[in-house]
Amino acid sequence: MTPDKKLEHEVRLLCEEAGRAIMEIYATAFEVMAKADASPVTAADLAADRIVVEGLMRLTPDIPVISEERPRAALDFDRPFWLVDPLDGTREFVARNGEFTVNAGLIVNRAPVFGCVHIPVDGSSYTGIVGAGATRWNKDVATPIESRTPHADGLDVVASRSHLDAETGEFLARMHVRRTVQAGSSLKFCRIAEGAADLYPRHGPTNEWDTAAGHAVALAAGATVTDWNGARLDYGKMELKNHGFVVRGR
Numbered sequence: 001m002t003p004d005k006k007l008e009h010e011v012r013l014l015c016e017e018a019g020r021a022i023m024e025i026y027a028t029a030f031e032v033m034a035k036a037d038a039s040p041v042t043a044a045d046l047a048a049d050r051i052v053v054e055g056l057m058r059l060t061p062d063i064p065v066i067s068e069e070r071p072r073a074a075l076d077f078d079r080p081f082w083l084v085d086p087l088d089g090t091r092e093f094v095a096r097n098g099e100f101t102v103n104a105g106l107i108v109n110r111a112p113v114f115g116c117v118h119i120p121v122d123g124s125s126y127t128g129i130v131g132a133g134a135t136r137w138n139k140d141v142a143t144p145i146e147s148r149t150p151h152a153d154g155l156d157v158v159a160s161r162s163h164l165d166a167e168t169g170e171f172l173a174r175m176h177v178r179r180t181v182q183a184g185s186s187l188k189f190c191r192i193a194e195g196a197a198d199l200y201p202r203h204g205p206t207n208e209w210d211t212a213a214g215h216a217v218a219l220a221a222g223a224t225v226t227d228w229n230g231a232r233l234d235y236g237k238m239e240l241k242n243h244g245f246v247v248r249g250r
Helices: 005-026 043-059 090-095 166-173 187-193 208-220
Strands: 065-067 081-088 101-108 111-119 124-129 133-138 141-145 155-160 177-183 199-207 224-227 241-248
Touching: 005 043, 005 101, 005 111, 005 124, 043 065, 043 081, 043 101, 065 208, 081 090, 081 208, 101 208, 111 187, 111 208, 124 187, 124 208, 133 208, 155 166, 155 187, 166 199, 177 187, 187 199, 187 208, 187 241, 199 208, 208 224, 208 241
Parallel strands: 065 081, 155 177, 155 199
Antiparallel strands: 081 101, 101 111, 111 124, 124 133, 133 141, 199 241, 224 241
């Protein structure tokens, strides 16, 4: 399947609708529950999941959808599939710092080909069709974006707010770093994609639905995304887990 502008538009509208549902709950004294793995979940995660997953099932009924918030059936990962994180950055949502997103990424041949990352707190979105470019959206105002070549005086780095570990620190110690900014969720992919930063390393494990949408946006903007060893970051791996990755601008 080849994503097009119509799909980009429809998926962005779904993610924006999910974002509005999230913000309605964000304004309340919501309850924080614990999943089986002890990670937090809220009514906002579940509301956004319903909107995005059911919407994708209507848009592309022949393409299965894997979401963080739903049981995962066995799939043929050599066929196209969606990866959805309906509220990426639940810890940031609970902390009320605004750094959470709605993510939907399309995987074809185990690689991301399209992604949408929506930021509920300001209503903006980032989309990317690999091979056709990336866009930042403010409502319906579209601005093409590209990753950048690093400044001669050092790298601007974005790193995880909630998961910065010693291995990532050691990796950065070997780099010529000018500045490091911490942020939550897939916002970090978007900062690379729009040329606001040069490097995003993440050593610790992540789930594939955490990265698919942002990965697609970054690739569409001309950035590179590899695993921690420098190989292509593929999808449909065992237990849908990544074991570290590095995002670089041009």
